[in-house]
Amino acid sequence: MDKDKVVTIEDRIPKLKTQRKQKTNRRMIIYLSLFFLLILIFVYFQSGFSHIKKITVSGNENISDQAIIEAGKISAQSSFLNLSDVDIQKNILRMGEISSVDVHKKFYNHLLIEVKEYHRVGYLKDKGKYYPVLESGKLLKGIEKDSLPVNAPIIMDWKDRKLLKPMANELGKLTQGIVHRISEIHLDQESKDANRIILYMTDGYEVRSSITHFARKMESYPSIVQQLGPHRKGVINMDVSTYFHEFGNEEAPKSETDR
Incomplete structure (x- = not known):
């Protein structure tokens, strides 16, 4: 064996000591870093930061x-x-x-x-107060009449509260242009069908329809009114079929609220 390549234990000891010291220093740096990191985290959560x-x-x-x-x-x-x-x-x-x-x-x-x-689709009148109605059918806290917006329909004489949610859902599907033209909504007390409703419109028409598919039926309202012209007022029946009955010499029906 070549004697020049033989490394004695005395020659290796300084190198081993150096390596051991480097490892110890690295461990110390890691431990100190973790320690200071924990302190920073603690200070962060305990302070306003x-x-x-x-x-x-x-x-x-x-x-x-x-x-x-x-x-x-x-x-x-x-x-x-x-x-x-x-x-x-x-x-x-x-x-x-x-x-x-x-x-x-x-x-x-x-x-x-x-x-x-949820959009506010109307206001339910009950015992002198007006309750905002959301499209989900939920009622909000009542407000006075003076606080009512002029472009939202009033839901009047609504004795069957179970029908309020489907009515609100249908109103939520309407365009704002049509919603703003509805003054009042009433349940038709004379009809045997509980879903029948009567609408008084801001442009002087009366609409008779039903809650079922109400939004789809009302889509044609603007075009119907345009065809009738500004001088013909009456009842527009929008159900299975759509037809118009003009008011006679008698005074046209009036809504109950003074908007």
């Missing part, structure tokens, strides 16, 4: 930003990283006025809440 810095609510028209934030159980002291998107969505959806919620987290500690509201 972890709190929400900004909340943006969008898509709401009838409900205030603050009401939605409170419903989501969010406060300025909430930890941004600990917030659960799913919990916020569930909490806000408990509000009857909200149909959908999307929650997004953005840098830096910015919470974005996008909501979609």
